[in-house]
Amino acid sequence: MEAVAEKKALKGGEFLIEETSAEDVFIPEEFSEEQKMMAAATQDFIDMEINPITERIESMEEGVMSGLMDKAGELGLLGVNVPEEYGGLGMSFNTGMLIADIMAAAGSFSTAYGAHTGIGTLPILYYGTEEQKSKYLPRLASGEWKACYCLTEPDAGSDANSGKTKAKLSDDGKHYVINGQKMWISNAGFADLLIIFAKIDDDKKLSAFIAERTWDGITMNDEEKKLGIKGSSTRQVFFNDLKVPVENMLSERENGFKIAVNVLNVGRIKLGAGCINGCKDVASKSTQYANERKQFGVSISSFGAIKQKLANMATKTYATESASYRAGQDIEDLIAKLQDEGLSPSDAKLKGVEQFAIECAMIKIHGSEVLDFCVDEGVQVYGGMGFSEEAPMARAYRDARITRIYEGTNEINRMLLVGMMFKKAMKGEIDLLGPAMAVGQELTGVPSFESPDLSAPLAKEKTLIKNLKKAVLMAAGKAAEKFGPKLDHEQEVLMNLADMLTEVYVAESTILRTEKLMASYGSEGSELYQNMMRLYLYEAVTKIKNAGDEAVACFAEGDELRVLLMGMKRFTKMDPINTKVLRHSIADVMIEENKFPYSLYK
Numbered sequence: 001m002e003a004v005a006e007k008k009a010l011k012g013g014e015f016l017i018e019e020t021s022a023e024d025v026f027i028p029e030e031f032s033e034e035q036k037m038m039a040a041a042t043q044d045f046i047d048m049e050i051n052p053i054t055e056r057i058e059s060m061e062e063g064v065m066s067g068l069m070d071k072a073g074e075l076g077l078l079g080v081n082v083p084e085e086y087g088g089l090g091m092s093f094n095t096g097m098l099i100a101d102i103m104a105a106a107g108s109f110s111t112a113y114g115a116h117t118g119i120g121t122l123p124i125l126y127y128g129t130e131e132q133k134s135k136y137l138p139r140l141a142s143g144e145w146k147a148c149y150c151l152t153e154p155d156a157g158s159d160a161n162s163g164k165t166k167a168k169l170s171d172d173g174k175h176y177v178i179n180g181q182k183m184w185i186s187n188a189g190f191a192d193l194l195i196i197f198a199k200i201d202d203d204k205k206l207s208a209f210i211a212e213r214t215w216d217g218i219t220m221n222d223e224e225k226k227l228g229i230k231g232s233s234t235r236q237v238f239f240n241d242l243k244v245p246v247e248n249m250l251s252e253r254e255n256g257f258k259i260a261v262n263v264l265n266v267g268r269i270k271l272g273a274g275c276i277n278g279c280k281d282v283a284s285k286s287t288q289y290a291n292e293r294k295q296f297g298v299s300i301s302s303f304g305a306i307k308q309k310l311a312n313m314a315t316k317t318y319a320t321e322s323a324s325y326r327a328g329q330d331i332e333d334l335i336a337k338l339q340d341e342g343l344s345p346s347d348a349k350l351k352g353v354e355q356f357a358i359e360c361a362m363i364k365i366h367g368s369e370v371l372d373f374c375v376d377e378g379v380q381v382y383g384g385m386g387f388s389e390e391a392p393m394a395r396a397y398r399d400a401r402i403t404r405i406y407e408g409t410n411e412i413n414r415m416l417l418v419g420m421m422f423k424k425a426m427k428g429e430i431d432l433l434g435p436a437m438a439v440g441q442e443l444t445g446v447p448s449f450e451s452p453d454l455s456a457p458l459a460k461e462k463t464l465i466k467n468l469k470k471a472v473l474m475a476a477g478k479a480a481e482k483f484g485p486k487l488d489h490e491q492e493v494l495m496n497l498a499d500m501l502t503e504v505y506v507a508e509s510t511i512l513r514t515e516k517l518m519a520s521y522g523s524e525g526s527e528l529y530q531n532m533m534r535l536y537l538y539e540a541v542t543k544i545k546n547a548g549d550e551a552v553a554c555f556a557e558g559d560e561l562r563v564l565l566m567g568m569k570r571f572t573k574m575d576p577i578n579t580k581v582l583r584h585s586i587a588d589v590m591i592e593e594n595k596f597p598y599s600l601y602k
C-alpha cells in the first residue's frame, strides 16, 4: 500500500511564518458526494420553499418564517452539526460551513437560520450539561423549538461585557431572577428558547442562562424596522423578574463572556462562508441581466466596463471560498486530533475553533466585504433597475449590509485578529520575533542576487507570497517595537495590519487551491481558476502595499520611513500583468454560461 504523507498541520495564525503546500490544504472541489448532496438539498430548499414566497417572508407574514424553520428542521438542516445522539446529523465542521454558505442565497432566512443553528444552539452544544443537552438539543435540531441569543443591550454592543442585565439568586436558592433589557435579538419574535447573558450580583463578568419563552417575565417590543433582512425577526427583549432555575445556568458563574466569545468565533467563520452563495447568486443574476439588457444595440455584457465588474465579483468570491474551506478543514482536523488525544467532543470543538480564532475573524471580514462589493456592483450592472424593488438587486444590496455589523463589527474583528496574533507571539505559541528580525536584517543587508528556481507550478506566485509575508512582518514588527503595549490604541495601524494579514491569507489560499486544480484539470482545463488567482493576487498585492505604506507612515519618519517604504516596495514587487485580458477571459466564461463561472455542487 502506498504510504500516505501526513498532512502538515499549522497552528492558527502560523500561516504568516510558515509555508503551506497545496496538498496540505482542503479545497471545496474535494467535498464528498454526501456533502455535495447536502449542499444540493439546501439549494433545493431555497429554490422550492424560500424563493417562491419571498414577498411573504419580507412582509413578515405571521408564521411564515417559523414555518420555514420547521421545514428546514424536517430536512435535518437545523441539526447539521448537532451529534446524532441529540437528534442531529452529526456532520463535520466544514459541512456546517458548507450549509451556511449555500444558505447565503436565502436572504432573511439565512439570518434566522444562522442565529438558530449558530449562536442559539452552540452555547448548549459546547457548554451544556448532559441534562441541558438532552433536554434542549433534540428540540432545537428538529426545529420543534427555535432559539435566539440575547447578548447585546442598548448600551452594550461592541463592548458586550458591559451589559447591565442582572441575575440574582432567589432566597430559596432555586432560581436566578433576571432583570434587564436586550436589543437587536434575531429570532426573538418566534423563539422558544433564549440564551441570556447577565451579570450575577456585582460580578465583573457575564454569566449565561437558558430560558424558555413560556416562563413569566419575558416581554418584547414590536419588530424593528430595518434597512435589510426585513423578513427576519429582530426585537428588543425585556426581562422582568424572569425566574431561571439554577440548573439552567450554562457552564460556570462568570463564564458567560467566554461562552459568548467562543460561540462568536464559530459564528464568524460561518458568517464569512455564509456570504459565498450570496455572492454567486448576485454574480449569476448580474450576468443574466447583462446578457439580456441591450444598449447601443448590443448586450451590455459586451462592454469592458461591465465585464470588469462580473470578473471582479467571481474572482473575489473564488478567493473567499478558497480561504473559508481551507480554514474550516484546518479546524475540523484539529478537532479530530484533539478528540483522539482524549478531549470530549465539545471541548475539542471549542479548542479547535479557538485555536483558529484569527482565521475566523479574517474570513468574517473578507466574506462580508466581498458580498458588499458584489451587491454594490450588482446594483450598478442593473443600472436604474438596480434601484427598483421589482428587480432582485435592491433587496440583495440591503440584505448584505448587516454582515459587516453583526457577530462583531468588522472594525472590532480587525482589531481582535491583530491583537490575537501579537498575543500568540507573546505567549510563545508562534515565533513572530525571529522571522520579523530576519526580515529587518534582510532589509538592511545586501540584497541577494541568487535567482530562485521558478520551474515548479506557481513558483513565482508562491515566491511573491513569501515576500508579502515579509512585508507584513516588517510592518507588524516595527509597529510593535515603536508602540509596545500601547499598540492596542493605535487603531489605524491595527486596521492596516489586519488588512495585510487577511490579504496574505486569502491570496495564499487562492494560490494553493489553484495549484491543486491545475494538478486535477491540467493547465488548460484550469485556465479560468488561474486567471482568477492571478487577478486576485494582483489586487491583494496592491492592497498590501497601500496598507503597509500607510501603516509605517503612521509611526516612522525621515530616513527610517524611507527605508521602510523601500522595503515595502521590494516585498510587494510583482511582474506587471494585463488585468484587462484576465478580466475579459473570466467574464467571457460567465457570459457564455450565463452565470457564475463554475459550479461545485449541482
Ligand SMILES: Cc1cc2nc3c(=O)[nH]c(=O)nc-3n(C[C@H](O)[C@H](O)[C@H](O)COP(=O)(O)OP(=O)(O)OC[C@H]3O[C@@H](n4cnc5c(N)ncnc54)[C@H](O)[C@@H]3O)c2cc1C
Pocket: 115, 148, 149, 150, 151, 152, 156, 157, 158, 159, 183, 184, 185, 186, 187, 226, 234, 402, 405, 406, 407, 408, 409, 410, 411, 412, 491
Ligand atoms: C439585524 C441585527 C441582528 C442582530 N442580532 C443579534 C442577536 O441575535 N443577538 C445579539 O446579542 N446581538 C445581535 N445584534 C447586535 C449586533 O451584534 C451589534 O449591533 C454589533 O455587535 C454592534 O454593536 P452596536 O450596534 O452597539 O454598535 P457600537 O458598538 O455602538 O458600534 C458603533 C460603531 O463604533 C465602532 N466601535 C465600537 N467600539 C469600538 C472600538 N473599541 N474601537 C473602534 N471602533 C469601535 C463599531 O465598529 C461601529 O462602527 C444584531 C444587530 C442587528 C442590526
